[in-house]
Amino acid sequence: MPVFQSRLDIHSEEFAANRHEMMALIEEMATLEQRAVDASNRRRSVFEQRNQVPPYDRVTKLLDQDMPFLRLHSLSNYLYEDPDPDTSVPGASMIVGVGFVSGVRVMIWVDDSGIRAGSYTKNTVDTALSIQKIALRQNLPLVHLVESAGANLMDFSVENWIGAGAMFRNLAWFSASGLPVVTVLHGPSTAGGAYMPGMSDYVIGVKKNGLAALGAAALVKAATGEVADDRELGGSEMHATTTGLVEYLAEDDADGIALARRVVSNLDWNRDGRWRAPPSYEEPLYDLEDIVGLVPVDYRVGYDSHELIARLVDGAVIDDFKPDYGATMICAHVSITGIRCGLLANNGPIDPQGANKAAQFMQLCDQADLPLVFLSNITGYMVGVEYEQAGMIKAGAKMIQAVSNVQVPKITLYCGASYGAGNYGMCGFSYEPDFLFAWPNASSHVMGGEQAARTMTQVAEVAAERRGEVPNREALAAQEARIISHFSAQESAFYSAGRNLSHAVIDPRDSRQAIGFALATCLEGRAHSPKKLSFGVGRM
Helix, strand or coil: CCCCCCCCCCCCCCHHHHHHHHHHHHHHHHHHHHHHHHHCCCCCHHHHHCCCHHHHHHHHHHCCCCCCEEEEEECCCCCEEECCCCCCCCCCCEEEEEEECCCCEEEEEEECCCCHHHCCCHHHCCCCCCHHHHHHCCCCEEEEEEECCCCCCCCCCCCCCCHHEEEEEEEHHEEECCCCCCEEEEEEEEEHHHHHHHHCCEEECCCCEEEECCCHHHHHHHHHHCCCCCCHHHHHHHHHHHCCCCCCCCCHHHHHHHHHHHHHHHHCHHHHCCCCCCCCCCCCCHHHHHHHCCCCCCCCCCHHHHHHECCCCCHHECCCCCCCCCCCCCEEEEEECCEEEEEEEECCCCCHHHHHHHHHHHHHHHHCCEEEEEEEECECCCCCCHHCCCCCCHHHHHHHHHHHHCCCCCCEEEEEEEEEEHHCCCCCCCCCCCCCCCCCCCCEEEECHHHHHHHHHHHHHHHHHHCCCCCCCHHHHHHHHHHHHHHHHCCEHHHHHHHCCCCCCHHHHHHHHHHHHHHHHHHHHHHCCCCCCCCCCCCC
């Protein structure tokens, strides 16, 4: 077996410097995520007074203990609604991810009612649409713990309103696709939010706190003048006895979550699962901890991606495909947590040979039904007379054709730069990878800020020369500074995550676990054959 022999010196000054810089970014990521937890827990006493379980504790009670949970979109809305990095709270008032409930792999969606009563942020709808898309693609049942004040009418946009309609349409698709939606009504779900339980297959209502109504008392009075009581309008007890919206009535939050676990168990979901996780596999030959010192934070500093691959794959076994052809484009057959897959990584810009190799490799993996893993650290395709005449456009187009059309699962990890068309060829976000992870040092944009600034300076110089003028160096320097600042503000992994342009920012040391979990989710989902209907199950 071709076991990779590492040459990494973990005692070098370079390793120490890389580790120091990467650990600082990991700590920043953890601090941002903790900011949302702290903001939610500030209302813990309020939940206790209501005999309720706080949102993060609901997650713990719902999930199977000692089983993995892949948190998604934990940085959603960061720097989006509030552009101040010192005060912006990430999470979009949601706690979402893939985990196990009663032994079933499901998508969970928990409204974080500890923050602004769970009302929608600027990015809440987009986050919900993202996880619904993942769940529909991966055949995952959905468990939703509802308690949200819904739209904030002070700044709710028409775009959010339109997007919210798609959330309810997707719930109809879930039911019709044979993917059950299980909802626990912990607290208010009013106006459009009333369709959350309304579009669900199973609804568990919590006594005294659960509420679902198209119009709560205040809205009813404003709209019709009628004076009504919230519990009379939409309390869980009323829905369990009068409308039939609630199937199961829970004594309290904890009981509601326990009932949700029972409902999921009763589905017997795993009875038709043909795919089973490999019972055993080789662990990595090298320490995962090495990754934080191996990879430079500055993407302009190179390293051998084989060193990274060796720390992610089983036993450091790397079967390189055409290693001496298009050498900066690494293509290899590997195994990750016992799952065979094709892996693509970068050791520099992609030349025509590398693009041709990658296109062929992806098609071969598609033929063999092997999932694809992309380790994206790419500044783009090669430019210049030599490469243009060698057919860079055609070769790059072949690669983009392949990544666009392969039918196997695709997992992407931004582990450095991800710029320009190189991002496209390496299965960037717009190419709909099943899961896209990013390290906190990842940087992505159309190009680097300095490159963009130099490009625009050269354009201005040529324009001035054509006019017979002398370029204004002071004005050009100011323009360069503005462009660099503009690009730099947008290229970080945290900024992209705030706009849901990745599914999760992860600690580099968790990469093997995250990729392995994502691969298993995709393969298990494809093995399921839910019974499809013409329509979702109608509520009776």
